Amino acid sequence: MKVFVIGVGLIGGSMVLDIKSHYPEAIIYGIDKNQNHIEKALELGIIDEKSSLDSLADADIVIVSIPVDIQLEVIPKMLQEIKDNCLLIDVGSTKEQICKILENHPKRRNYLATHPIAGTEYSGPTAAHLGLFNQKTNIICEVEKTAFKLQEKALEIFSKLGMRIRYMDATSHDKHIAYVSHLSHISSFMLGKTVINKEKNERDIFDMAGSGFASTVRLAKSSPAMWTPIFEQNKTNVIETLEEYINNLQQFKKLMLQNDFTEIYKEMESVNHIKQILYGIK
Amino acid sequence: MKVFVIGVGLIGGSMVLDIKSHYPEAIIYGIDKNQNHIEKALELGIIDEKSSLDSLADADIVIVSIPVDIQLEVIPKMLQEIKDNCLLIDVGSTKEQICKILENHPKRRNYLATHPIAGTEYSGPTAAHLGLFNQKTNIICEVEKTAFKLQEKALEIFSKLGMRIRYMDATSHDKHIAYVSHLSHISSFMLGKTVINKEKNERDIFDMAGSGFASTVRLAKSSPAMWTPIFEQNKTNVIETLEEYINNLQQFKKLMLQNDFTEIYKEMESVNHIKQILYGIK
Numbered sequence: 001m002k003v004f005v006i007g008v009g010l011i012g013g014s015m016v017l018d019i020k021s022h023y024p025e026a027i028i029y030g031i032d033k034n035q036n037h038i039e040k041a042l043e044l045g046i047i048d049e050k051s052s053l054d055s056l057a058d059a060d061i062v063i064v065s066i067p068v069d070i071q072l073e074v075i076p077k078m079l080q081e082i083k084d085n086c087l088l089i090d091v092g093s094t095k096e097q098i099c100k101i102l103e104n105h106p107k108r109r110n111y112l113a114t115h116p117i118a119g120t121e122y123s124g125p126t127a128a129h130l131g132l133f134n135q136k137t138n139i140i141c142e143v144e145k146t147a148f149k150l151q152e153k154a155l156e157i158f159s160k161l162g163m164r165i166r167y168m169d170a171t172s173h174d175k176h177i178a179y180v181s182h183l184s185h186i187s188s189f190m191l192g193k194t195v196i197n198k199e200k201n202e203r204d205i206f207d208m209a210g211s212g213f214a215s216t217v218r219l220a221k222s223s224p225a226m227w228t229p230i231f232e233q234n235k236t237n238v239i240e241t242l243e244e245y246i247n248n249l250q251q252f253k254k255l256m257l258q259n260d261f262t263e264i265y266k267e268m269e270s271v272n273h274i275k276q277i278l279y280g281i282k
Numbered sequence: 283m284k285v286f287v288i289g290v291g292l293i294g295g296s297m298v299l300d301i302k303s304h305y306p307e308a309i310i311y312g313i314d315k316n317q318n319h320i321e322k323a324l325e326l327g328i329i330d331e332k333s334s335l336d337s338l339a340d341a342d343i344v345i346v347s348i349p350v351d352i353q354l355e356v357i358p359k360m361l362q363e364i365k366d367n368c369l370l371i372d373v374g375s376t377k378e379q380i381c382k383i384l385e386n387h388p389k390r391r392n393y394l395a396t397h398p399i400a401g402t403e404y405s406g407p408t409a410a411h412l413g414l415f416n417q418k419t420n421i422i423c424e425v426e427k428t429a430f431k432l433q434e435k436a437l438e439i440f441s442k443l444g445m446r447i448r449y450m451d452a453t454s455h456d457k458h459i460a461y462v463s464h465l466s467h468i469s470s471f472m473l474g475k476t477v478i479n480k481e482k483n484e485r486d487i488f489d490m491a492g493s494g495f496a497s498t499v500r501l502a503k504s505s506p507a508m509w510t511p512i513f514e515q516n517k518t519n520v521i522e523t524l525e526e527y528i529n530n531l532q533q534f535k536k537l538m539l540q541n542d543f544t545e546i547y548k549e550m551e552s553v554n555h556i557k558q559i560l561y562g563i564k
Contacts (some may be wrong), residue, residue, distance in 0.1 A: 031325050032303075040493070048319075079470060083414045096445045102440070117490060117491070117492035119494065120491065120493065120494070121494070129283055134493070135487065137489055137490065137492070165478065166489050166490070169493045172536075176481070176490050177490060179476070179477045179480050179481060180379070180477060180481075180491040180492075180495045181490070181492065181494060181495060183322075183473065183476065183477075184473065184494050184495045184497075184498040184499070185494065186475050186497055186531070186534060187469055187498055187531075189531040189549070189550050190527060190531050190533075190534055191465065191466065191469050191527065192553040192556040193530050193549065193552075193553045194461070194465065194526050194527045194530050195461045195462060196525065196553065196555065196556065196559070197464075197526070197530075198460075198461050198523075198526065199461060201532050206559055206560075207311075207419055207448050208397070208399060208419065208421065208448070208458050208459060208462045208463070209462040209463075209559075209560070210399035210400065210401065210418070210419070210462075210463065211402065212401065212402070212403070212463060212466050212467065212500075213463060213466045214560050215466075215498070215500050215501065216466040216469055216470055216496045216497070216500075217466070217560065218494075218497055218560070219494050219497065219498060220550075220553050220554070220556045221554060221556060221557045221560075222550075223439055224546075224547045224548075224550035224554065224556075225547075227550060228327075228543050228546055228547040228550065229543075231538060231543070231546060232541075232543045235538055235541075238538065239535060239538055239539065241476065241480070242531060242534070242535045243535070244476050244479070244480065245472060245473065245476045245531065246528060246531050246532060246535070247480075248472040248475050248476050249468070249469075249472050249524060249527065249528050249531070250528060252468060252471075252472055252524070253521060253524045253525070253528070255512060256517055256520065256521055256524075257521065259514075259517075261510050261513070261514045264506075264510055264513060265506045265507075265510040266506075267471070267475065268471050268506035268509060268510065269506045270475075270478075271471050271474040271475045271478065271502050272503060272504075272506065273478065274474040274478065274499055274502045274503060275503045277488055277491075278488075278491070278496050278499065278500070278503075
């Protein structure tokens with residue numbers, strides 16, 4: 001089994017590490033426009049060989065794990081190159097535009113749209129590790145548009161990786177994920193910005209910050225190259241979530257200005273309910 | 283050594299657990315208005331005996347770990363009860379008002395204002411554990427107003443608990459802590475609220491949420507009884523941080539509306555710098 005991974009970062013790299021451990025006969029070919037990443041991936045045993053897009057016709061499985069704007073350009077071309085029984089999976093954080101672009105592609109049935117909810121604030125091949133996907137959710141969009149045998153192949157792999165599958169249409173995916181992922185990243189980045197701007201003397205931040213602050217701003221370490229095109233592609237949904245978030249913050253501020261701490265208590269108490277919702281997220 | 287702990291929750295409970303492990307001769311007396319907490323603390327071996335404020339004259343050390351509004355009422359009275367060589371420490375998250383109220387108290391020199399940066403989203407005696415303070419920062423305010431011998435006693439304890447000490451005036455403490463702690467809590471609570479309000483069908487949140495979301499909203503599990511009076515006491519500083527945070531979010535939204543994703547990339551890249559600042563926070 002020849003597996004090509006395009007983008008040997010956290011998600012792509014971890015996925016082929018897992019695949020190799022479950023399918024020892026698999027040969028992993030890596031493609032990345034960052035030459036250092038390719039070398040690091042070879043050194044770390046994430047990939048067996050460096051390859052190029054010219055060799056895609058050899059692939060049995062192609063995993064595309066690159067920024068979502070570049071995906072839109074390259075996946076249509078890649079699909080043209082692959083052989084008829086090859087499965088091409090993308091793992092991008094937005095699904096609507098890529099599904100739309102491929103809607104009438106002659107090789108649409110070779111493509112499976114997925115979003116494994118397994119990212120962290122780290123990126124690049126050094127962040128890749130075995131077991132990243134264990135007990136994580138993988139959202140699959142428009143599964144019915146993928147050839148049955150290729151669906152089956154993909155599900156076998158995801159099952160071995162320990163993932164639970166949720167099926168969703170691409171529009172719903174992008175709408176919901178704006179709330180539970182994209183907004184969190186903006187709130188983190190802007191929280192980091194607010195504190196950095198205010199606290200010119202960084203020793204003060206460092207010395208007074210505890211685990212709570214570290215937790216709320218950890219996503220501000222995320223890669224701008226990955227996140228800028230996500231916000232761009234999911235612009236309408238993200239702006240909607242941002243507006244609701246800003247409204248809630250303004251309402252909180254208003255309650256403070258009115259000294260209505262009884263209502264502030266109630267607000268927090270009702271949100272405490274998130275405990276039950278979050279229970280079980282690793 | 284008789285140690286009285288007022289409030290047998292995460293901070294008070296963990297502190298006496300550590301003290302007992304370093305001073306095996308210490309007898310720990312617990313006082314809490316929540317009878318269940320007292321019973322749980324006895325059961326878990328956090329305290330040796332249940333006590334009451336009438337017995338405070340016996341104490342060598344008093345640790346006050348209760349909501350910051352109640353502190354303002356009870357600490358002045360407690361100071362009147364304790365003996366001359368007793369040390370009374372509070373561990374509240376705001377320092378300006380308590381220091382101001384005690385400014386001219388006849389027993390001011392028996393009091394030490396501290397803020398161990400060791401809280402988590404959990405509370406109550408079941409959250410208490412050994413080693414909570416190891417390698418954490420303890421901010422001490424107006425140290426010069428505490429009797430030298432009692433400063434020395436406190437520093438010995440904090441040193442055994444593994445804490446690093448930072449000295450600060452109470453006004454600066456409240457101003458900085460608004461940025462690196464209080465604002466994080468509001469951002470988390472409001473993020474939780476935004477998602478809960480939008481996602482009526484909670485299964486969707488649960489299934490799509492990953493570790494990033496869990497990290498940014500984890501502080502929304504925090505106790506409203508503890509946090510409402512913190513926001514009230516630090517109102518002016520907190521409102522200032524909130525305004526700056528809201529402005530930054532609005533600016534981000536504006537860049538999105540203008541399709542200025544080059545600038546959004548730059549914003550995120552400059553905040554990435556938080557990596558270096560956070561490095562070392564447990």
